[in-house]
Amino acid sequence: MNTLLRTRAATTLLLSVALVAAIVMLGLGDYPMSVPQVVRALVDPSTGFDHTVVVEWRLPRVVSALLVGACLGVSGAIFQSLTANPLGSPDVIGFSTGAYTGALIAMTVLGLGLGGATVGAIVGGLGTAAIVYVLAFRQGVLGFRLVVVGVGVTAMMSALNTWLLMRAQLEVALGAAIWGAGSFSLTNATDAWVLGGTLLLATATLRAVAPSLRQLELGDDTSRAHGVRVEPARLALLVIGVVLVAVPTALVGPIAFIALAAPQVAARITRSAGLPLIASAAVGALVLVLADGVAQHALPGGVPVGTVTVVIGGCYLVWLLAAETRRR
Amino acid sequence: MSALAAAAAVSIAVGAETLSVQRVIEALSGASDDPTATTIVRESRVPRTVAAILVGAGLAVAGAVIQAMTRNPLADPGILGVSAGSAFAVALGVGFLGVSGTLGTLPFAFAGALVTAVAVFAIGGSGTSSARLVLAGVAFGAVLAGITRAIVLSDPKAFNTMRAWNAGSLEGRGWEHAAPVIAFVLLGLAMAMAITPSLNATALGDDTARALGARLLRTRVVSLLSITLLAGSATAVAGPIVFVGLMIPHAARALVGLDQRWIIGVSAVLGPVLVLASDILGRIALPNGELPVGVVTAFLGAPVLIAIVRRRQVVSL
Numbered sequence: 001m002n003t004l005l006r007t008r009a010a011t012t013l014l015l016s017v018a019l020v021a022a023i024v025m026l027g028l029g030d031y032p033m034s035v036p037q038v039v040r041a042l043v044d045p046s047t048g049f050d051h052t053v054v055v056e057w058r059l060p061r062v063v064s065a066l067l068v069g070a071c072l073g074v075s076g077a078i079f080q081s082l083t084a085n086p087l088g089s090p091d092v093i094g095f096s097t098g099a100y101t102g103a104l105i106a107m108t109v110l111g112l113g114l115g116g117a118t119v120g121a122i123v124g125g126l127g128t129a130a131i132v133y134v135l136a137f138r139q140g141v142l143g144f145r146l147v148v149v150g151v152g153v154t155a156m157m158s159a160l161n162t163w164l165l166m167r168a169q170l171e172v173a174l175g176a177a178i179w180g181a182g183s184f185s186l187t188n189a190t191d192a193w194v195l196g197g198t199l200l201l202a203t204a205t206l207r208a209v210a211p212s213l214r215q216l217e218l219g220d221d222t223s224r225a226h227g228v229r230v231e232p233a234r235l236a237l238l239v240i241g242v243v244l245v246a247v248p249t250a251l252v253g254p255i256a257f258i259a260l261a262a263p264q265v266a267a268r269i270t271r272s273a274g275l276p277l278i279a280s281a282a283v284g285a286l287v288l289v290l291a292d293g294v295a296q297h298a299l300p301g302g303v304p305v306g307t308v309t310v311v312i313g314g315c316y317l318v319w320l321l322a323a324e325t326r327r328r
Numbered sequence: 329m330s331a332l333a334a335a336a337a338v339s340i341a342v343g344a345e346t347l348s349v350q351r352v353i354e355a356l357s358g359a360s361d362d363p364t365a366t367t368i369v370r371e372s373r374v375p376r377t378v379a380a381i382l383v384g385a386g387l388a389v390a391g392a393v394i395q396a397m398t399r400n401p402l403a404d405p406g407i408l409g410v411s412a413g414s415a416f417a418v419a420l421g422v423g424f425l426g427v428s429g430t431l432g433t434l435p436f437a438f439a440g441a442l443v444t445a446v447a448v449f450a451i452g453g454s455g456t457s458s459a460r461l462v463l464a465g466v467a468f469g470a471v472l473a474g475i476t477r478a479i480v481l482s483d484p485k486a487f488n489t490m491r492a493w494n495a496g497s498l499e500g501r502g503w504e505h506a507a508p509v510i511a512f513v514l515l516g517l518a519m520a521m522a523i524t525p526s527l528n529a530t531a532l533g534d535d536t537a538r539a540l541g542a543r544l545l546r547t548r549v550v551s552l553l554s555i556t557l558l559a560g561s562a563t564a565v566a567g568p569i570v571f572v573g574l575m576i577p578h579a580a581r582a583l584v585g586l587d588q589r590w591i592i593g594v595s596a597v598l599g600p601v602l603v604l605a606s607d608i609l610g611r612i613a614l615p616n617g618e619l620p621v622g623v624v625t626a627f628l629g630a631p632v633l634i635a636i637v638r639r640r641q642v643v644s645l
Contacts, residue, residue, distance in 0.1 A: 135634055135638065136637075145637050145638075147462075147463055147466075148402065148462055148463075148633065148634075148637045149634050149637060149638075151407070151462070151466050151633070152630040152631070152633040152634040152637075153630065153634070155570065155571070155626045155629070155630040155633075156626065156627055156630035156631070158626065159623045159624070159626040159627040159630070160627065162619070162620070162623045163613065163614075163619055163623060163627075166614055166617060166619060167614050167615065256470075299478060303477075303478045303481050304481075307474050307477050307478050307481075308474075308478075310470050310471070310473075310474035311470075311471050311474040311475055311478070313470075314467045314468070314470040314471030314474065315471055317463070317467035317470075318451060318464065318467045318468060318471065321451050321452065321460065321463060321464050321467065322451050
């Protein structure tokens with residue numbers, strides 16, 4: 001019971017920190033505002049200009065960052081649970097790069113618009129993840145082999161992406177390139193609503209299947225003995241995990257390493273046995289809001305948030321490896 | 329050797345401006361009366377070919393030395409982040425200290441390569457698990473490449489200098505890029521050749537090597553310096569290019585067996601062949617413009633990486 005309480009308290013704390021960070025971010029910019037000012041502007045439309053700045057200009061971006069971070073965090077927790085592997089996150093297994101390849105083919109080869117690009121991103125991401133998984137499979141999927149195969153396929157896909165970009169016409173290529181860097185600079189209120197809807201739908205479905213996720217972590221045989229229908233449960237979880245990474249990727253482009261790091265960080269903070277879904281969402285949201293803040297305000301213009309998360313996530317990986325080496 | 333000669337000849341003969349073989353030979357021998365052809369061949373294609381040979385030899389031999397030293401079949405200056413570290417240091421130099429030209433950036437390329445190599449070996453722990461070393465290198469490379477991109481994107485001047493270079497390209501490489509590194513590549517090759525007997529001994533394991541009289545520390549230091557010179561020079565000329573150092577030593581081992589003297593010698597020949605072929609492929613892969621050579625090598629090399637991890641239980645070499 002004690003651990004459960006601790007998990008709940010830590011999760012609540014993480015969610016509140018993410019919210020506070022978001023409110024602080026709402027106050028930053030060319031027109032700086034204090035926290036009370038932001039809160040007043042949020043709830044009171046009669047504040048005029050303040051209201052416009054906060055609600056119409058800054059809110060969509062900050063909310064999108066929160067939601068994308070949450071989606072990626074949950075998706076990472078699902079994938080890492082399913083593969084029983086802290087490295088089995090969608091960005092490592094080539095999902096993001098493959099999604100970009102799919103979107104590029106839809107945009108530059110088939111000449112489709114944004115809707116087609118979204119479908120292309122989902123198909124491309126799924127296809128790539130499947131290829132990586134199959135290539136890494138040899139009497140089970142070994143953690144490190146999965147990653148190395150992921151690195152190889154990702155390298156190939158990015159080479160393919162460069163080729164697709166360079167043979168496309170300049171205007172199409174430019175739009176695709178902005179998307180490919182992973183940035184919130186073009187997000188609007190519609191994106192935020194779509195993301196919110198996705199997360200809500202996924203959470204509702206997850207509530208139904210989350211208990212079987214916990215059972216699956218114990219192994220197929222145990223969960224079968226406990227009355228879980230293993231394959232349908234796994235498939236349902238897989239679909240939710242894919243949707244949670246595909247929709248954000250289609251809207252804002254590939255954002256690396258959040259899905260990898262957030263669940264592990266959340267598990268360490270809450271000290272829960274499995275990978276905590278809500279805490280992963282909170283950590284993902286917090287990290288991405290801060291990363292977007294850094295990309296927007298701390299660095300000179302033009303650095304996409306995807307670049308910032310790569311640096312954060314890479315440092316996390318280096319730290320993880322260094323800690324493991326020390327332990328030996 | 330003849331493959332290298334053929335690839336070099338094709339590299340000189342093929343390009344955006346179509347020239348007949350006869351006119352190329354005329355231009356080379358100085359018998360041509362067409363000044364445009366002479367300029368294209370002598371000022372653009374020949375130095376580019378020389379640059380490709382230097383880059384290919386540097387990366388392939390650096391890869392062979394890293395694989396021998398770490399006994400790790402997955403080692404490659406690109407995968408282990410050494411090239412990314414080199415590029416990162418160059419970006420620092422260009423962005424904040426305003427250096428320019430190959431001579432100015434070379435010290436940064438060397439320093440970056442050396443520091444990254446030491447850091448990756450320290451974290452990845454050579455010998456424990458070959459995949460862990462790869463993971464450490466990839467993580468390090470991702471961080472450094474990310475910071476490099478941030479520097480480049482936030483400084484328009486640096487962006488301009490680094491744009492083509494960062495993709496790993498040989499486009500527009502002239503004598504001013506290739507000439508300064510010739511001496512360093514030769515020195516690195518000489519150092520690599522000098523330690524081949526010790527590398528042969530270390531392939532048997534540290535203890536056996538010590539018993540055979542190999543001086544481990546000296547071998548490691550010389551290996552590291554040689555890798556630094558070779559990978560740093562290659563990066564300074566063409567930017568980060570991955571997988572050449574992975575593929576070529578494996579091909580060389582398949583051809584000549586396990587003697588490091590032969591592996592390194594054959595790598596020094598096959599590396600340039602691969603880079604030249606990739607560069608030629610990149611020149612004709614697009615209807616207009618050209619594909620950076622690093623993109624072509626990534627596309628060709630990634631399947632090799634996957635095949636290697638699939639084929640063996642990832643164990644020490």
